[in-house]
Amino acid sequence: MLxxxxxxxxxxxxxxxxxxxxxxxxxxxxxxLPELISDIDHLQVFVNFEGEGEQVCDLCLLSMHAxxxxxxxxxxxxxxxxxxxxxxxxxxxxxxVDAIW
Numbered sequence: 705m706l707x708x709x710x711x712x713x714x715x716x717x718x719x720x721x722x723x724x725x726x727x728x729x730x731x732x733x734x735x736x737l738p739e740l741i742s743d744i745d746h747l748q749v750f751v752n753f754e755g756e757g758e759q760v761c762d763l764c765l766l767s768m769h770a771x772x773x774x775x776x777x778x779x780x781x782x783x784x785x786x787x788x789x790x791x792x793x794x795x796x797x798x799x800x801v802d803a804i805w
């Protein structure tokens with residue numbers, strides 16, 4: 705089993721849409737992915753509720769995949785790519801950890 709953990713910092717606004725709405729839309733898009741991509745065994749999205757600063761991230765994804773090949777299929781899936789297109793507009797910073805569990 706492989707855990708894919710991603711942390712994001714989100715812009716304060718994008719095209720007049722405030723950060724709180726951007727975060728919610730991003731979260732909603734991510735949480736729809738398990739219905740669309742069979743290579744996701746489990747997925748949770750967490751929103752930071754408090755704090756700001758250099759070390760604080762706004763959103764965290766934890767997904768689980770059978771193996772490295774399943775993670776690659778997930779990463780290249782068109783539905784995941786659609787979410788990435790949205791993310792590229794609103795993300796300031798991204799950190800990733802892929803861990804075998």
